[in-house]
Amino acid sequence: MICLGIEGTAEKLGIGIVSDDGEILANVTKHQPLVTGIHPREAAQHHADNMRGVLESALKKAKLDLKDIDLVAFSQGPGLGPCLRVAAVSARTISLINDIPIIGVNHCIGHIEIGLLLTDANDPLTLYVSGGNTQVIAFDSGRYRVFGETLDIAIGNCIDQFARAVGIGSPGGPIVEKLAKNGNYIPLPYVVKGMDLSFSGIYTASVNAAKHHKIEDVCRSLQETAFAMLTEVTERALAHTEKREVMLAGGVAINKRLQKMLSAMAKEHGASFFVPPRDVLSDNGAMIAWVGLLRHKSGERQDIEDTAVKQRFRTDEVDVKWK
Ligand code: AMP
Ligand code: MG
Numbered sequence: 143m144i145c146l147g148i149e150g151t152a153e154k155l156g157i158g159i160v161s162d163d164g165e166i167l168a169n170v171t172k173h174q175p176l177v178t179g180i181h182p183r184e185a186a187q188h189h190a191d192n193m194r195g196v197l198e199s200a201l202k203k204a205k206l207d208l209k210d211i212d213l214v215a216f217s218q219g220p221g222l223g224p225c226l227r228v229a230a231v232s233a234r235t236i237s238l239i240n241d242i243p244i245i246g247v248n249h250c251i252g253h254i255e256i257g258l259l260l261t262d263a264n265d266p267l268t269l270y271v272s273g274g275n276t277q278v279i280a281f282d283s284g285r286y287r288v289f290g291e292t293l294d295i296a297i298g299n300c301i302d303q304f305a306r307a308v309g310i311g312s313p314g315g316p317i318v319e320k321l322a323k324n325g326n327y328i329p330l331p332y333v334v335k336g337m338d339l340s341f342s343g344i345y346t347a348s349v350n351a352a353k354h355h356k357i358e359d360v361c362r363s364l365q366e367t368a369f370a371m372l373t374e375v376t377e378r379a380l381a382h383t384e385k386r387e388v389m390l391a392g393g394v395a396i397n398k399r400l401q402k403m404l405s406a407m408a409k410e411h412g413a414s415f416f417v418p419p420r421d422v423l424s425d426n427g428a429m430i431a432w433v434g435l436l437r438h439k440s441g442e443r444q445d446i447e448d449t450a451v452k453q454r455f456r457t458d459e460v461d462v463k464w465k
Contacts, residue, residue, distance in 0.1 A: 143162040143213060143439075144161050145160050147431025147432070147434055150225045151220065151225060151226060153174040153176060154172070155192055156171040157200040158427030158429070160428055167206070168201070168428075169421065171196075171424070176312050179302075182222040185225050186227065208240065216232070216449075217430050219246075219248065219452035219453055219455030220453060222453070243438065245438055245442065246449055249455070250275055254268050254270065255432055256429035257418040260419055261417075263389050266280070266388055267376065268389045268391055269376045269395075269404060270392045271395060272393045272394060273302060273313070275296050276291060277290070278379045279457055282383070289379035290337035290376075293340045298313075298392070298394045300368065301394070308348075318365060322358065322399065325356065325362025328359050329367075330344050330348060331344050331367075338375070348364045351363070376388065377411070387415075388404060388405075388413050390415075390416070390417045392423060393425070395418075440463040
């Protein structure tokens with residue numbers, strides 16, 4: 143069985159084609175070029191304009207025809223409404239043209255399951271950090287449970303907004319990581335509330351600090367402080383859940399400093415540490431296709447009437463029947 147997955151939660155449009163034995167036949171992503179922040183309607187227009195081209199290049203890469211697709215999956219949420227709707231409408235169209243089943247996928251679970259497919263992790267505690275999400279997640283009693291999360295903006299959003307505000311470019315993640323290497327530490331607000339985190343204060347403080355400190359110093363301090371917050375919450379969740387594995391997922395997981403901090407923490411607890419391959423860390427269609435297959439193979443079916451998008455689709459809403 144071959145599944146085509148469409149990812150469209152934010153500024154990236156992704157189409158992945160995956161077979162039911164877990165082989166990724168194609169995984170094509172097109173980024174909307176960003177100078178300012180994401181404008182939901184403009185991002186949706188980008189996806190609509192590029193859907194055909196990305197679809198054709200994914201099929202070409204997989205050496206398949208649209209009629210070879212047996213199942214179509216799409217990112218049902220969480221994400222930006224207009225973007226989600228473009229992905230959903232495209233998936234419905236393919237489902238109707240091919241007369242094949244359609245299945246909606248929780249985007250956050252996509253990040254976890256593609257990691258399980260491509261690493262040796264089996265039952266990890268996952269720190270999922272991206273442009274739009276920040277969650278500490280572990281599987282327990284039939285669902286992926288959220289043990290901690292951001293109370294306001296995501297860590298990726300915090301770094302990206304900071305980079306734009308101080309004029310060092312976009313997306314900020316890789317730029318801040320590079321500058322941070324030559325910086326010195328200055329104190330910034332460290333906000334952990336129970337198991338949850340807040341990044342809006344450190345964002346404002348960093349923008350203000352950049353007015354009278356070297357940019358390298360602010361980048362270093364923003365990373366050290368925010369990543370220490372993430373590591374603290376992940377460590378507490380690890381102690382509570384007694385998992386033996388830690389996995390890092392999402393676009394911010396590309397960051398080498400964050401990887402180092404998390405792996406040192408995992409090591410201290412005798413837990414194994416995993417980072418999935420870089421090309422599946424950012425948003426992509428293969429992770430959506432793979433969860434679509436897992437859902438379908440476990441017997442789940444979805445009527446086209448039930449494919450409305452869910453902007454606030456929570457990780458812990460999904461009954462995980464495939465595990
Ligand atoms: P995603 O939303 O999962 O596609 O991930 C996009 C986010 O990953 C953006 O906020 C990027 O700034 C961030 N990102 C990409 N590379 C890095 C990096 N090297 N360090 C930190 N963040 C990064
Ligand atoms: Mg994501």
